[in-house]
Amino acid sequence: MEILSTGEKIKRARVYQGITLKELCGNKVSISKMSCIENGKIKADKEILEYIADKLSLDYSYLVKDVEEQINANLELIRRNNVSESDISDVIEHNLNYALEYSYNGLAFELIHLLFNYYVKENKVENIQLIVSQYYDLYQKNNTKENTITYYFDMATFFYRIKEYNEAINYYSRARELIKDDGDFDKVKYAYTCYREGKCYEKLGNIEDSYKVLEEAMLFIDFINDELDKGDIYHSFANACIKLKKNDIEKYMELSYKYKKDNPMILAISKGKNGESYFYVNEREKAIKEILEGIELFPIDDKKKYVRFLNKSINTLYENEEYDIAYDITDKALNSAIDTDDILLIEQAYYLKGMILQKKGLYVEAEMYMNLSLDSLFKFANKEKRYERYLDMAEMYYRLGEVKDSLKYFTLAMKLEKD
Numbered sequence: 001m002e003i004l005s006t007g008e009k010i011k012r013a014r015v016y017q018g019i020t021l022k023e024l025c026g027n028k029v030s031i032s033k034m035s036c037i038e039n040g041k042i043k044a045d046k047e048i049l050e051y052i053a054d055k056l057s058l059d060y061s062y063l064v065k066d067v068e069e070q071i072n073a074n075l076e077l078i079r080r081n082n083v084s085e086s087d088i089s090d091v092i093e094h095n096l097n098y099a100l101e102y103s104y105n106g107l108a109f110e111l112i113h114l115l116f117n118y119y120v121k122e123n124k125v126e127n128i129q130l131i132v133s134q135y136y137d138l139y140q141k142n143n144t145k146e147n148t149i150t151y152y153f154d155m156a157t158f159f160y161r162i163k164e165y166n167e168a169i170n171y172y173s174r175a176r177e178l179i180k181d182d183g184d185f186d187k188v189k190y191a192y193t194c195y196r197e198g199k200c201y202e203k204l205g206n207i208e209d210s211y212k213v214l215e216e217a218m219l220f221i222d223f224i225n226d227e228l229d230k231g232d233i234y235h236s237f238a239n240a241c242i243k244l245k246k247n248d249i250e251k252y253m254e255l256s257y258k259y260k261k262d263n264p265m266i267l268a269i270s271k272g273k274n275g276e277s278y279f280y281v282n283e284r285e286k287a288i289k290e291i292l293e294g295i296e297l298f299p300i301d302d303k304k305k306y307v308r309f310l311n312k313s314i315n316t317l318y319e320n321e322e323y324d325i326a327y328d329i330t331d332k333a334l335n336s337a338i339d340t341d342d343i344l345l346i347e348q349a350y351y352l353k354g355m356i357l358q359k360k361g362l363y364v365e366a367e368m369y370m371n372l373s374l375d376s377l378f379k380f381a382n383k384e385k386r387y388e389r390y391l392d393m394a395e396m397y398y399r400l401g402e403v404k405d406s407l408k409y410f411t412l413a414m415k416l417e418k419d
Contacts, residue, residue, distance in 0.1 A: 003067055003070045003071065003074070003094070003095065003098045004067075004070075005040050005066065005067050006037075006040075006043075006044070006049070006063060006064065006065075006066060007037050007038040007039055007040045008038075008040075009058070009062070009063055010037065010038050010052055010056070010063070011038040013056045013058055014038075014056060017056065019055075019056070021034055021035060021038075024052070024055060024056070026055075028048070028051050029048055029051070049063055049064055067098055067102050067104075068102065068104055068107070070098075071095050071098060071099055071104065071107050071111075072107070074091065074095050075095065075107065075110065075111070078091065078092065078114060088118060089115065089118055089119075092111055092114050092115045092118065093115065095107075095111055096108055096111040096112055096115060099111055105138060105141045105142055106142055108138050109138045109139065109141070109142040109147060112131060112134060112135050112138055113135075113150055113151075113154060115131065116128065116131065116132075116135055116154050116158070117154060117157070119131075120154070120157055120158050120161055123161065125162060128158060135151070135154075136151075139151040145178060145181075148178060149175050149178050149179055149189070152171045152172070152174050152175035152178070153171070153172070153175045153189075153193065155167075155171045156168045156169075156170075156171035156172040156175065156196065156197075157196070159171065160196065160199070160200060163203070165200040165201075165203045165204050166200075166204070168196075168197075168200045169197055169200045169201065172193055172196055172197035172200065173197060175193050176190065176193045176194060176197065179193060187220040187223040188220070188223050188224055188225075190217075190220055191217045191219075191220040191221055191223060191224055191233070192217075192224070192229075194213050194214065194216045194217035194220075195213075195214065195217045195232070195233050195236065197213045198210045198211075198213040198214035198217060198236060198237075198240070199236060201213060202236070202239075202240070207240055207243045207244055208244070210236075210240050211237075211240040211241070211244055211246070214233070214236055214237045214240055215237070217233055217237075218233070218234075218237055221233055221234070227259040227260075228259060228260065228263065228266065230259045231255075231256045231257070231258070231259030231260040231266070231270075232256075234252050234253075234255040234256035234259065235252075235253070235256035235260075235270050235273070237252050238252035238253040238256055238274075239273060239274065239277040242274070242277040242278060242280070242281060243277050243280050243281060245281060253274075256270065257270075264297050264298070264299050265298060265299055265302070265305065267294075267297055268294040268295070268297035268298035268299075268309065269294070269298075269309065270294075271290045271291065271293050271294030271297060272290070272291055272294040272309065272312060272313055272316070274286075274287075274290040274294075275287045275288070275290040275291035275294065275313070275316055276316055278290060279316065279320045284320070284322070287320070288317075288322060288325060291313050291316060291317065292325075294309070294313065295309070295310065295313055295329065298310075300336075303336060303339055303340045304340050304342055304345065306336060307333060307336045307337045307340055307342075307345045307349070308345065310329060310332060310333035310336065310349075311333055311337075311345065311348050311349060311352060313329065314326045314329050314330060314333055314352045314356075315352060317329075318352065318355065318356055318359070321359075323356050323359045323360055324360075326352075326356050327353075327356045327357070327360065330349070330352060330353040330356060333349045333352070333353075334346075334349040334350065334353060337349040343376055343379055343380060344380065346376055347373050347376035347377050347380075350369045350370075350372045350373035350376060351369070351370070351373040351377075351389075353369045354366045354367075354368075354369035354370035354372075354373055354396075355370075355392070357369065358370075358396055358399065363396060363399050363400045364400070366396060367396065367397075367400065370392065370393060370396055373389070374389055374393060377389055383416055383419070386416060387413050387416045387417060390409045390410070390412045390413035390416065391409070391410070391413050393405075393409040394406045394407075394408075394409035394410040394413065397409065
């Protein structure tokens with residue numbers, strides 16, 4: 001996807017063929033003018049370009065295709081997903097640099113929008129931070145209503161990804177207002193924006209506002225074609241209804257399952273989420289039933305995703321003091337985690353089993369799993385994670401009556417806090 005100006009194409013072909021400027025010019029063009037054409041200082045007229053194309057055996061249409069046309073052609077390939085995943089960021093950056101060099105600000109805005117979203121999808125926070133001010137500058141240079149909505153939505157998505165939910169709400173709500181400001185507004189984009197904003201409120205525990213915004217999304221859900229997305233919106237609304245003890249929970253849950261029925265993994269994850277919501281309103285039997293059904297539904301062919309779901313389910317049961325049921329799942333989670341050879345999943349499985357054993361009063365058995373967890377944790381954990389784990393270990397040894405070991409881990413935690 002190399003981009004060359006007309007002058008660069010001429011110079012490259014001339015040099016490659018071993019032709020001097022004088023030989024290329026002949027009696028048709030002055031050497032100084034040809035030099036200016038090659039260096040992009042002046043544009044050649046059609047007659048001269050036809051002469052050069054003939055002299056260098058180049059296709060005339062290739063020669064006259066300027067930088068802007070090349071960027072547009074490359075953009076089309078990117079939009080159609082005709083660029084490999086391994087090359088996509090390099091290709092976008094390459095085209096973006098040319099768009100900026102030639103002051104094609106509209107193209108540059110679209111390219112940086114694509115690059116920003118790629119970085120968000122890949123969770124490349126440092127890369128995002130490097131281009132965020134440039135994205136803002138390009139948005140200011142292309143300050144149309146449509147571009148403003150695009151910019152707000154992208155920023156909201158980024159803040160959601162890094163769990164800055166209040167900031168995300170700020171951008172989603174501004175985008176939502178702008179979208180609906182038109183008489184004939186984009187119902188699909190509006191529904192998605194409401195849905196994302198509702199998810200932010202949910203993450204913050206503000207269920208009333210989550211319900212209100214999701215209810216707005218429901219008004220336009222029929223305009224969405226993607227069945228899984230429709231299922232997600234229905235499911236989020238159903239969970240808000242559970243937490244607020246609204247009517248029609250079953251109706252919206254059934255609609256959610258209708259659109260998710262062909263994907264057992266997503267169905268299972270939905271069941272796990274239902275369990276969390278039923279625990280929220282202290283409907284414990286329903287919560288446990290949903291979580292256990294989710295575990296039965298979840299396909300085991302993707303081992304890592306399966307273990308993540310098991311660990312999440314165990315953690316939900318643990319947080320809601322269902323220790324016996326959580327314990328019954330721990331061996332399955334731990335054995336499956338070991339099969340994945342993923343240290344993160346193995347450490348989490350050890351930790352959950354150790355913590356549950358403590359809640360069951362089995363401190364001696366818990367000690368082994370907590371130490372295995374701690375050994376694994378040190379291979380990847382940051383300071384905050386190590387601090388939390390030291391406190392867990394200190395509490396465990398205190399319960400065991402091992403004061404010396406308890407003090408050791410408490411001291412280690414305090415030392416980390418001071419560093």
